[in-house]
Amino acid sequence: MGNVLVFFRGYIPDWASIPLANVLLISSLIGLLMGLEQFLDKKGSHIHNYILTSIFLIIHSYYTFIEPDLNARNINIAFAYVIISFQIIYLMFRRTPPIAMRKITRSIGYLFCAVFIIQVLHIIYNVQKEDVVSDYFKSSTIESLFLSSWIIITVLMPYTITLMYNKRLIININKQEEKFSKAFHAAPFVITLSKFSDGKIFEVNKSVEAISDYKIEDIIGMNSAELNLWGQKSDRQKFLTSLSSNGFVKENEYIFRKKSGELFPGSMTAQVININNEDCIISVINDISNRKKAELNLRNSEATLRELNSTKDKFFSIIAHDLRTPFNGIMGFSQILRDQIKENNYEDIDKYAEIIYTSSEHAMALLSNLMEWSRSQSGQMKFNPEYIDLIALIQNTLGLLKTSSEQKQIHINLDAAANIIVYADKEMIETVLRNIISNAIKFTPKKGVINIQTKEMESEHLISVIDSGVGISKDDLEKLFHLDKSHTTAGTNDESRTGLGLILCKDFIDYHKGKIWAESEVGVGTNMRFCLPKINPSIN
Template sequence: MIHTILSEWPKEVGDAIVNTRSLCVALFATDKTLLYANQAMSALLRENPSETLINPTFDQLISADQKENLIFEGYVTLGDYDYVNASISARVYRKGNQILIMGGADAGQLFEQNEKLHQMNRDVANLQRQLMKEKAQLEKTVSQLNKKNEELKTLNATKDKFFSIIAHDLRSPFNAIIGFSDLLVSQVKEQDYEGIGEHAEIVQKLSMRTMNLLSNLIAWSRSQTGRLEYKPVTFNLSTFLNEIILMFADIARQKSIHIRDHIPDNVQIHADQDMLGTVLRNLISNAIKYTRENGVITVSVDNLPEALRVSVSDNGVGIPEDKVGKLFDLTRSFSTVGTHKEKGTGLGLILCRNFVARHGGEIRVESEEGEGSTFYFTIPNTASKVTEQEESAATAVQ
């Protein structure tokens, strides 16, 4: 019935067969010559069309038992053994010396292939996620290695600094102390008292400087090995500072330097007293060292919203701009002689940075060469505060 109806539409049906992409049509002669192939089949055939049939092969089709009409029904695989191939659900007919292949994509096969594509996409997505995870892990590992490398560099710098101090900065003053002590002993024995006071003063200065260096060295060593406990308490900053300033009164007097205390009497600070004392002693000691005679050193405090900011300023020689960035870096730290040829190691400021950081604060410096320097450090307001009272008058210690 359907054939009768369609027989009246030969051109339209023929055009549909030629142009459709879902129906594959090929007509071969039994000598393997391709007589016709529509667009869909042409897309599947290779340079030698008959050899494109790989299952069943062309030879298998022409050797089939049936010599007329339907000789094969099932999947026909076309392509190349070495490359991609495609299978179509087809019927193969034979009339005389001609072989007609008609078929198309099987819906079930398409669904199966579609599912395979989806699975491939899922596999690719999983692989991408795995690669991203491995990339993140690799970046984390590289970051950790870089951090460890920086720590090793710092440790090497620490070791070099430590041995440098022991080999030179400690040995030299001890040699000088021993030398002047021997001289003093000899003068006393010979009752030669000329210059004995001057020599004793030199021994005193060397001893104080060496003791300060030893104190810094011990504190630094303990901080590096984790044996320095952090024990913050609340106390009066002004009283604490005055005790430290008194320690430097004689040294400051020898250079006619005025140390001004601009800390109000009512300032309370929450900090580790040993660490804060080390910070203030080093900053004041440096200020004295690099301030000329008749200079002024001022210690002040500002009440910031979240911290107390303490400053130690002087009108001394200042710091060259290219040196400022090296002050708190152990790997690049340096020291220059003071205005009276006082020597240093650069270790004090490293300690200041570490101890201020232990409180959660920061330390910085503003300086202009020839005009002086101001060192600022902050201590967070855990319990530190300034009450709303009038600031006390400045105290000058000579």
Template structure:
């Protein structure tokens, strides 16, 4: 207001020197005063309107935009623009007072999250160069907290070559969090649908096949018994036994998996010797391994007392050893090694089997991937066992992974956190 008053006084002095009637000068002064009052009133109304908005409102000016050194857009202390106006909400979102923006308008660059900063600056440069609307959505670091914002402004080219940008600033943090929640829920829904599909696939196909074999070969077995064909009886009895074992394994895994997914399998850690559990599990597969001429070795330095859910870890070992035997050729070997490290137990089930290619490995522990291959003697599986292993190991705070080379063999490794009793 002061520069305007000084300008008015100068005009009045000129009128006085021109011998204009004082009453006319007084009238002009009164009109000027009323105009200034109206302008001030309108300015206050504009400020009230702007400050009542739930979004940030701002206006900045770039002088002679065609000759601007674009590198200044990167500066935090020598920005090529000045902030002419910012409403209360704009300052609240950025937690910076208007006076600070006036002194250092480039401070906004410091607020932009580091990995988003270059894109923000390039958007500014492109918008100013082409006089296109500026639209940017990204993250700011305000008071040590990450917030999401949406900038949107439009340019107006003035006759003197200046460009005035008028824009709005939205805090979209809540919206982004809701989007992330929706994405996470969609991901969970995708997994649930995959689990459902896997469940019905096992029931409709994988579980049906061994029972079909049992029924079919039992009928043939009955005929062989009538004919007293001892060789035929033994042959078909072995097929029925193998199919029964496969059905039993499938049902066991299916029941364990269903209990785990529905929360009915409660994690109950108890103290036991891991060596004893391994011996017990290996003995279950002794006959199957002998039938394929496969050696099972146990590499333990000593007893390994652990505190874990016995049933879950038994299921993990059973599945890994079963798979190792399944994919190992006659004359090969399977080894189980365990060692106590600083804070966890490391278990390795290694085979000299067919191995896997690199593109197969990422699919092994995923419920939404259909991957199941036949063993070296056409043993069948569903892939559910490895998914169950991953679930049970993770319930113990451990990890499971595989290292494998095609035609060389595979090592399935899992860890268990050392738990206090």
């Protein structure tokens, strides 16, 4: 606007073409300075420039209307340009900290260095001039050269500023692309960009190498069907159908295939986007193998917790009911004995004593099982294997249970080699034998037969306790070794049974890496079997 007013000098009032025009020119330079500061994010105070503009207007008005002097006006204009140019030069070369940014602003700095030098020379020239000129259109040749140089600079200035802004724009675009590229490739999941029309992948991040074992160059230009990425072909069709109808797929779980053929579960999110006027698909595949394992562990923990709760309930049930039963018998018949002795009545006293003994024996066996089972569950049970004679251990157990078997007139046959040496925990195996043979006696009727057999296998010793008792149904066989499903049945002489003994037997056999199971037929009898692995003496 200032240049336009100067151009019409002689046709418009002097106040508009001289003071106002030049103030507008100076103000435009100050505005340029402020714009460059904002461009470089280096805003500063401009009070001094406002004061400079006011002083400039006063001086210029004085030498226009009161004492007309073109040389003085030229010095005033040149001095204002020098001050503002110096500020722009300092901003371009010193206040712009990053070296990369200085490369962008350097051209503007050089341009205003030229402005600064020309205006300093202009000041020197006008100060040395002796003649006073008041007519703008009668300037000397040198003044015309100064004016021409200013016009050239004015023409170069928009080009230089545009060039600077373009360079800055390119740098910003490159930075944004670098940020996107870093985020794209640093993402811990697979991100692909593919064409909607044919599914050809044209961009994929580096995580694909860690998750699927494919190299980036193996994938570019291929679609998922050609790469055989889908674990099930029907999943790909479901995915495409959902994407076509909704425009997106959110966290759908599918099975994917690695380059090696290994399958893995993945959560997939995809959306149709438009790139360069072409529909494309951005897909994100997250490997959720660890999450699935965590979910499985959680379900297993839940099952274990339920089992522990069931075990606790069963334990309290045994204490509350089964352990109380024999003590009720002991206390009841002890009371009868005491009363009869006071009355000197000794009739049936031996029978009551036998009942008390049997109840005490049962209570002791139950307490023993409870203590050993609780130690096993709490981890306090120590596993101390040693070389033991299994046949001697069986014979010792039969001696302990001789009274029980003779009361029912049960004949027990032992069909075994002279001795069998096993590497096992003696106390645990004693408990296993005691519980299994005791159960066989309980469920074998009077004058029945129990056969105990041992057999040496290729890698283990097999022990079988076969009774001729009441037998167990197929459904109840599955409950024998589970505390929460334990099967309890009274013996042939109404002997009580908790089912805890067999649970304890399974725990102890598991300690030995062995197996225990039962085969039975109702009305025929039960074959309770367990095996202990052979141990090579050279290893131990």
